[in-house]
Amino acid sequence: MNKISDDNHLWVSWEEYNHAIEKLVLKVHASGWKFDQVLCLARGGMRPGDVCSRIFDVPLAILAASSYREEAGTVRSELDIAKHITISRGALAGRILLVDDLVDSGITLEQVQRHLREHYAPVTEVKTAVIWWKQCSIIEPDFYVDFLPTNPWIHQPFEDYDDMRPHQLAAQTQHADKA
Secondary structure, eight states: OOOOSSEEEEEEEHHHHHHHHHHHHHHHHHHHHOOOOEEEETTTTTOOOOHHHHTTTOOOOHHHHHHHHHHHHTTTEEEOOOOOOSSSSSOOOEEEEOOOOOHHHHHOOOHHHHHHHHHHTTTEEEEEEEEETTTTTTSSEEEEEEEETTOOEEEEEGGGGOOHHHHHHHHHHHHHHHO
């Protein structure tokens, strides 16, 4: 990755991203806390949630929640939480590991936890796990990999796809195949 991280921007490569997810899994494991299901927040929590679900061998549930929509996902709007949770086995219940990529303002994690308390009585306990915890957050996650005291904008590797369209991907793939 050619970009340099500083107090305002954190540039993350695929290798760094995958390693951070593995570190998060190991932190949860080291805690000794046992949970019944992983609930990941789509979209940012899907990759770390999937890895947690596979390694801990527990069902994966997905809840779509979004507050960053305008300007290629860089401007926060009102939080939208989906009405339904998708889960691979059974229903959401018991001890839940709530996974997202980062906690920025903390509003998403806070409101999703409230949503779970109000609408999912079978959920008995929720703990949160994120890769990055920013200082500006109103809540502290239970598990995290990196604390970011300067609140940088995090440039994750999959964001390259945010502005890419099929014709651009085709041209890029064709160019790479010729090289």
